[in-house]
Amino acid sequence: MEQLAWLSIIGRIAQQLLPVWIALIVVFALSIRFKRRLGLYGKLFDSYVGMVGFALVMFWVFTAIFADFIITHDPLAQLRGMRNAPPGSALPTPGAQYPHYLLGGDSLARDVFSRAVMGAREVLTIAPFAAMISFMIGISLGLPAGYFGGRLDTGLTFLANLVLAFPVILLFFLLVAPEIQQTAIPTVMAGILFLVPVLFVMVLLNARYFTQPLKRNLFVGAALLVGFWAYSGLAFNADPLGVWGMRANLLNVFVAVVFVNAPTVFRIVRGITMDIRTRDYVAAAQTRGEGPWYIMMWEILPNARGPLIVDFCLRIGYTTILLGTLGFFGLGVSPESPDWGSTINDGRRLLTVYPHPALVPALSLMSLVLGLNLLADGLREESLRD
Amino acid sequence: MLLFLARRIGVMLVTAICLTFVVFYLTNLPAKLETLAKTQAGTRISDAEVARWLDRHGYNQPMLVRYGEWLGVVPGWVREEPDGTIRGRCVGVRGVEAAGERCGILQGYWGHSTRFRAPVGEVIGARLGATGMLMLWVLIVMVPMALIVGILAGMREGSRTDRSLSTFAIASTATPEYVSGVLFIALLASSTVGLSPLLNQWGLMDAPVLFQGNARSALEGITFWNFTLPVMTIALYGMGYIARITRASMTEVMTQQYIRTARLKGVTFPNIVLKHALRNALIAPFTVIMLQIPWLLNGVVIVEVLFSYPGFGWTLFEAAVNNDIELLLAASVVAVIVVLLTQLISDIGYVYLNPRIRVT
């Protein structure tokens, strides 16, 4: 076996990514074909910027989904003779394995390509999930604060500003320390933070169906069951069936990221709510005698979705960067984890001699965040257009 | 206006107290205190020695009492050693006679840094100065650059200039400091790869590297060569956001009626932009720039650590890593003041620039 040339490296990578290409083509073909029927999502395909952004994001999403088929090696396996091997190096004794390290080896002789691919999965499970929880918390608190105003608003706004006055890094150092993991603090915080989404879904359904008790009981009951099942596993690691679960340090990182993001979402939602509250259709619903939660959840929230979706995309990108920052300060998710932040940090020290171990995850991270930003831009433009 | 100011300052105080208590609580957990004792008295000391060290240095009292000591509302701890010397919180500051008096923030005493073995006030003061220089240069570079990019892009929406500049702005926000800083060092400050070996080869440069990849020497004197990379790293990441806000604000202004009128009147395009559009287009970016300052703090920590420039961010990092309680507390007070002060300035500036709004 010999060293591969650049062209053949690119060819082989493209070949490994085959499932991703197929999925992308299918999604784009279908979306463009039916774009008039798909609402805001369909309009995305009218904008060049939006399409590029969407393609970049979906590329990484599909990479994360099909990661098991794409990787050429175990991302944790270390093979002798492959330390800092340049891209396209052949394994000394391949055996049944894929005979090359397509993008070279890192300083511990692991396959850079497989790690970057697995890193996509790592990043794309934490970042959107954390952003989602932050959004649910921000919405659940921002809606009543903006709608009711008064003491509630003052109190919640003060709390949000308090968290925002913290330098993010200081907060991370305080919250993501191993000493904190030993205490009950992350569990308690997770217990509170994860409870909000469950309540959110419950209130959402209850407000919609409370006139039809039968349907209401069914939906709310089902939501509660699933909600608390996930809740017990995620927050307390006490899932009886063992489906939901989170390692202590991951939970710790997760809680810290949610804690940092939620106040900003809260401020955005509060601002929008205060604005929409004065609209005619809200007044109409009030005259109809609808309850406040119905108005908030089913009148105000749907009308606020444009800016919220845009911010959601941006926030996933920001969360990805934040996770990388944690990796930079050695507060990362899991020690051998292939997540991009930690790999960039591991590789950056030797950047001048062996650029590939750091450049590959760095470019991956940049392209994903760029994609999310472009997508947000496209969505903003298109949602402003109607 | 005065009432408004008074209320804001009141909020600031309450925020600072809440925040420092949280920091105090999290840095005084038993496990954290054990870490502190081990970094102070020796990494491999036994549990009994840890307990004795904590006792001897006044860490064995209830947390609330010690928080009160730090604030200066509770008398400082006093302890008499078997050999008769008196130790205490205030002894180090005001001598033995003052043992048992109050000495905390209210008395102007910020505590003692266990990491740097110096009064906290001194440490923070010196480091803030260094960071001030860094921030000053970042703002000098970042703000004009962002405004120019934003205005050029927003002048003619949808043009090719707009597309390429907007993409540049987005790309810069997608490149966090820990990526761009590292790339800058590799490209511009390495004698083996990047630009420097080429310049050397072509005989355009005598020094082995173009820029210094380390900003330590900037403490003694800032030069173009040692300060460019850290400044650029922060400025690049912060710039994109301001540029995008400016662009959005500019495009909005350019569609206003009075601009159309001016255009119909025959005013030249540069004149329209400079004389009519600019002032109104700059209101939004101004508030954003002010709000950006506390947010830059994040980047400052990364960059100061990356370029080993001992400023405020670097101090914060050192204090956090070494669990230097009183230094961390002081740092968080400074951070709160910076955040809330910039908010205040941004509010006042907003009013000043936009006569339609009044402070109530």
Place this chain on the structure above:
Amino acid sequence: MTDFQTAKRAVHPAARMYARECLEGKLDRREFLTRATALGVSATAAYGLIGLAAPAARADTPQEGGELRIQMDIRAQRDPRTWDWSELANVCRGWLEYMVQYERDGSLTPILLESWEANEDATEYTLNIRQGVTWNNGDPFTAEDVAHNFERWADASVEGNSMVSRMVAISEDGRLRDGAVEVVDEHTLRLHLDRPDIAMIVNLADYPAAVVHPSFDGDPIGNPIGTGPYRPVSHQTGIGAVVERNPDHTWWNEGNGAWLDRIEFIDLGTDPSAWVASAEGDEIDMLYETTGDFLDIFTAIGMEQTEAVTAATLAVRFNQESPPYDNRDVRRALQMAVDNETVLELGYNDQGVVAENHHVCPIHPEYAEMDPPEYDPDAAREMLEEAGFGDYEFELISSDESFHTATCDNVAAQIRAAGITINRTILPGATFWNDWLTYPFSATSWAMRPLGVQVLNLAYRSGEAWNETAFSNEEFDETLAEANGIADADERREVMARLQQIMREEGVLIQPYWRSLFRHARPGIHNAEMHPTFEVHYQYYWKS
């Protein structure tokens, strides 16, 4: 006089090892010479080892003057006896001197001692204090001052006093035993030990054993009374320190050192890429230590590399009190799943010598040769299953220091490759030490000690304060006690063979390699080669 007391051993054992490899053709001649001379073997002697005559060489005479800038961590200073980092000692070496000095080639040089003698069973030492030494405040240096230092070292009431464990044989109830130190006359001191201790003098070369003035109050910077030729100018934790030649003091060794005018230590943090950036910007002349891939980088930018083969290591140890590691088969199985040579290559860049899981190094005088440890991943897996831990999820903890994580990641990867489930946990350096004695399975870095028995005494004897493996074996303790009383290295070797064997049979630790240490300095800096215990004797460096 026995081996540990003689002033110079002719040739470093590692150099002999290299010579053997060179003659067998495993090492080329040039490489051999570089390595052998880097070990302090003179070029002539090195040529002699491989049976050649040295080419004629020119001797250098030291030049006076100049300034040296050294990259090194500057930590908050404290009382020398509580020092836990050799960096702390290195700053103060210019004024706080030691009784004896450990040299790069493994020999001891008397500094504040002129000579010493021990009785046959190493229970009584006579120390002859150097004459004509004065403190830099003008006081004469006497045997009383030395006795005062022994008293300080034996004081267990000071938290973190790491000399206490070295002074066990002359202390009682946490302080110096009455009559243990006898001042014979102004320049003679006698130590009466209550048990044989062959390491007594060697211990005085350890970095916390700096000799201080009777008026010392715990701050070596604020109160810099010492016997050496330099004095501190400034000291800022985390930033740097400056030391300059003391013009108001006549050093006892005048004319044989103190060449440099000024030494500046610069703290650039723990990230080696920052050091590279700084070296490229011409802000430093010398590194404290270079590791891993950075060796090539610093060499590439024109700095010269020196090497010290040491008995420093990373002990990936089990704690036998926490299940499942109380089961010997589990420990042995995990040991067997790891190939030490692979760990050395992937985890430590091949910059050392393969070790054999018993914590006695070939450069120790009493090392007994042994077969390499068994490596058989399949058998390891089987053994674990038989022990009933086939599905157990193991966890390997390490601190975040780069070579610790790299080594442990590789150990974990190999165990995983054997079909055993294992997770990794990394703790920040400051936190790691909170529970270092009780982690079930973790890695601890151990510094070099000149004698093989020293670490065994410190870390593996039952009930020792630093016994992180919770190893408790009667036969081992007895054999070790026996070894402690044998002053002659060759005689001691026979007992050592048994000790090493017990360590292996009991599966006490995975000890993959002995670290070689490296340092880079600009060309023209002399005497600044890497030292096996990281010592920076800047009072003997000079620049040309």
